[in-house]
Amino acid sequence: MRVFLSQYTAILITYLRPLQGRVAMLLVLLICTIGIQIINPLVIRQFIDTAESGSSLSALLGIAAAFIGIAIIGQVLGILTTYVSENVGWIVTNKLREELTLHCLRLDREFHKLHSPGEMIERLDGDINELATYFSQFIFILVGNFLLLIGILLLLWSIAWSIGLTVTVTAIVALIALNYLRRISIPYWQSVRQSSAAFFSFLEEHINGAEEIRLSGAIGYVMRRLYQMMRQQLDKEYQAEKLRVLSLCSSIILFGLAYSAAFLLSNSLFKWAGLSIGTIYLIFYYLGLLGAPLWQIIDQVVNLQKAGASINRITDLKGMQSHIPDNGVGSLPEGPLHVEFDSVSFTYEGDQTVLLDGVSFQLASGHVLGLLGRTGSGKTTLVRLLLRIHDVTSGAIRLKIDGLPPIDVRQIPLGVLRDRVCIVTQEVQLFH
Secondary structure, eight states: HHHHHHHHHHHHHHHHHHHHHHHHHHHHHHHHHHHHHHHHHHHHHHHHHHHHTTTHHHHHHHHHHHHHHHHHHHHHHHHHHHHHHHHHHHHHHHHHHHHHHHHHHHHOOHHHHHSSSHHHHIIIIHHHHHHHIIIIIHHHHHHHHHHHHHHHHHHHHOOOHHHHHHHHHHHHHHHHHHHHHHHHHHHHHHHHHHHHHHHHHHHHHHHHHHHHHTTTTTHHHHHHHHHHHHHHHHHHHHHHHHHHHHHHHHHHHHHHHHHHHHHHHHHHHHHHHHOHHHHHHHHHHHHHHHHHHHHHHHHHEEEHHHHHHHHHHHHHHOOOOSSSOOOOOOOOOSSEEEEEEEEEEOTTTTTTEEEEEEEEEEEETTTOOOOOOOSSHHHHHHHHHHTSSSSSSSSEEEEEOOOSSOOOGGGHHHHHHHHHHOOOSSOOOOOO
């Protein structure tokens, strides 16, 4: 729980700090909206009690006009709050998506061999989409509903301590139960996100190889695998949704008990304590209004469960580091570069097969070198070593300009090195 909250707080502060103005505006709108939600029922009570006392029509019309005006203001504030919150959410998630994409592009080839494009699309887009509500609504709705909850409870206590105590106990029990269900649900939602990423990885891989699948007669096999993955996805979502339904059922039972207790207490207070009809209406209105923040908190708990799973997966992804160290401090001077391979040997880590053994040559600037050889002879590997997609096992690759000492490519920052490289691919891609 503490680890999750620290991740939650760190991400929240990091990405909301540049949007302080919008966040402050959102909080002001939120407080005003809550104030209107609490004030409007008081106007209705005044209307009911005024009508019961036999006051003039003009007084009733004045109260009705005030109620309508306050309601219109509340609607306008609600629209503004939704707009600003969604704006904040999209700005933050787009920034996070950009940073994660850049981080993944800087990881080495071994990472991309283990994670297919379909899986990465789901992790960079699907996981972050789960955080859109988290950034745009979660903290504000949660804070706003807690403030609304406290305001309603204080008003109920001011009307009758017995009703205030009953509703307060109900709210506390409901929140404790929701927090417990949230905590045990996070692993289930994390499993759902992982299963979804694996499913999209499967789709990307097999749609990309559709022609080979048809030629090899493997359509039946691929479809069976697809059905198996869909079944696994359904099972994982079913387990996670069961906990969500349990949250809903718990809240319904608790509020049913709270309504029953409030009805009995209000009846006694009306008979023996002289409560007005307007005040009794106010009690039940606030009880109904109390359900809204708790239901929204339940919805946000579900979002928090999904966000918790996404945050864990995003944190894991950001924690992955390339095996190619990027600790170069040198620079490349402007001008054409000479390339020098000096006794270069290369073997994949954990593999005894030697792909290159003592390769040495010099390629002067302005010259062209064509590499010929059978498949697996090391042609592509030479280029990857020059770009530092892999590092040499022994030997050195150097770049130099006439009149200056050569520089080992390992002493050059990766971004600087790769900025000086142009690649013409074998396949021509045409874009509309």
